[in-house]
Amino acid sequence: MSTNEPDHGGSDVAVHDGDLPARFENPGLPEHKHRLTDTDPKAARRAEKQVALLFVLSIVGTLVMIVGYFAVKMDHGLGFLDYLDRLALSNQILGIGMAVSLLGIGVGAVHWAKTLMPDEERIDYRHLQRGTDEERADAVEMLNTGVEESGFARRPLIRNTLIGAMALFPLPGIILFRDTGPLPEKVLTETFWKAGDRLTLDPEGGPIKASDMVLGAVAHVMPEGIEEAEHVLNEKAKAAVLLIRLEEDQLAPESLDGAYGGIVAYSKICTHMGCPVALYEQRTHHLLCPCHQSTFDLTQNCKVIFGPAKRALPQLPITVDDEGYLVAAAPFGEPVGPSYWERS
Amino acid sequence: MSALAARRRHPLATALIVVLGLLVTGVAYAAVMPSTADASTSTASADDIEEGRKLFLANCSTCHGIDAEGRNEAPSLIGVGAASVDFQVGTGRMPLAMSGPQAPEAPVRLSDEQTSQLSAYVASLGAGPAIPSEEAIDPAQGDVSKGAMVFRTNCAMCHNAAGSRGALTRGKFAPPLTDVEPKYIYEAMVTGPQSMPVFPDQTITPDQKRDVIAFLSTINEAPDPGGMSLGRLGPVTEGLVAWVLGLTVLIGFAVWLGAKSS
Secondary structure (H helix, E strand, O other): OOOOOOOOOOOOOOEOOOOOEOOOOOOOOOOOOOOHHHHOHHHHHHHHHHHHHHHHHHHHHHHHHHHHHHHOOOOOOOOHHHHHHHHHHHHHHHHHHHHHHHHHHHHHHHHHHHHOOOOOOOOOOOOOOOOOHHHHHHHHHHHHHHHHHHOOOOOHHHHHHHHHHHHHOOHHHHHHHHOOOOOOOOOOOOOOOOOOOEEEEOOOOOEOEHHHOOOOEEEEEEEOOHHHOOOHHHHHHHHOEEEEEOOHHHOOHHHHOOOEOOEEEEEOEOOOOOOEOOEEEOOOOEEEOOOOOOEEEHHHOOEEEEOOOOOOOOEOOEEEOOOOEEEEOOOOOOOOOOOOOOOO | OHHHHHHHHOOOHHHHHHHHHHHHHHHHHHHHOOOOOOOOOOOOOHHHHHHHHHHHHHHOHHHHOOOOOOEOOEOOOOOOHHHHHHHHHHOOOOOOOOOOOOOOOOOOOOOHHHHHHHHHHHHHHOOOOOOOOOHHHOHHHOOHHHHHHHHHHHOHHHHOOOOOOEEOOOOOEEOOOOOOOHHHHHHHHHHOOOOOOEOOOOOOOHHHHHHHHHHHHHHHHOOOOOOOOHHHOOHHHHHHHHHHHHHHHHHHHHHHHHOOOO
């Protein structure tokens, strides 16, 4: 920038005291350079061959794909593992064939356009967006004529009823959309758990005795009867609970009410984004969420000790029934899972 | 002699002596150490327990205490059962060479006979899970699809859906389950080693444990239908390969096409 001889060649540029010109002159457009393929017939011939080669490559890829599809037989008589082996081979041939066939066409076409198609430069200068005064006057005149001829200004009865009709027109939409579905109501606030529900093992069912849970044991549980729910998967997604036994004196005082002899049950649904929090470290008593590494401390009533979650995992109060099986003492005391607008 | 003497101040002479010294010490140590004896009987006799006690005092008592009651980081071994010892020692996790976030799988230090003696001794300290029978861990007798269901609910969150490993906190990790002997998979489930929770027979029945083993042995043998397995780690490695390899190729073409044709 400190050179005295700017290479755009303006010798009449006024030189400022700091070697910088006071103002730059428009350097104009750079000279158009012709491509090697425009000047050298050999280069053009070479480019032509390259393009053709790419297209031939694409042909080969397509043929490989077609032949591969039929050549790799996928007999259902094969064993499961042999079938998977064939599937792997078939997938690879089809994938490679298709990639080569598409890539050949695409790259060939672009290369053709860049090297061999006409290379001329044209300049279209910008023009003013604004119309001429005459055109503008014409437009205003037309609008006024329209207003005058339609009688929009002269006949207020028509004007006002038109405005009324337009205002009422969207109302049926509201009535129709209202019936497209019920409001969520208690879907987010309540789960399938209710007081007295037995804790059953996920996925195969079966109640759990308090004595079954040895120290350090973990069980993934669902409420009894959830298989008969109207929307089984939706209910399971909310009702999943992790049952863990640890030393009673390791539990926080506030979680003891809902615990039974060192056995605690907490919602498995992360309060951040709703992933299943099920990675349990037995020695540290930490529960991890696999999605964003939120970490909950069982010894502190599942308080968040790391990660993006903001609220502790809700505890499901448990006790035992007459036969010694673990049951829910009450439903969850708060909505499980991530936050939502109406959550109080 | 004079040639040797002349070279004794060579810069490499010290290094050579250190290497020789290490070699001699290593060979002597290996010769003095008890060699692997033939495995004879596996029933726990009083002799085995006594031998096991000696092995315990020599290899384990520094951390777990002379009475096996545990101290600091080392847990009590009373009531952990033979299965726990067989798992920890049989996979080389114990005796621990140095403390770290967790004891990783390592070359096995004790012979099979020594391991069973040590198991017998620890089992004699208090009742605990026993080493499973051959039949309990036979993958051929398990139901693969049921095992997959149990695995997905109870194991996949840490060990990955294909059992290829997973990260925990502060350097701890759930190890890969590929190429693990069925016996050790079973023992890990009943004993809950290190960070792993316990899955007692009441919550995952012995039959379901065998189903899990059958599932793991099936996915071990299963080929990867998509081509490369990429560690079977899911979207992380797949994304990495797609972005690094795939995009590099595409960018390469773009640069070639965009280069000035003159």
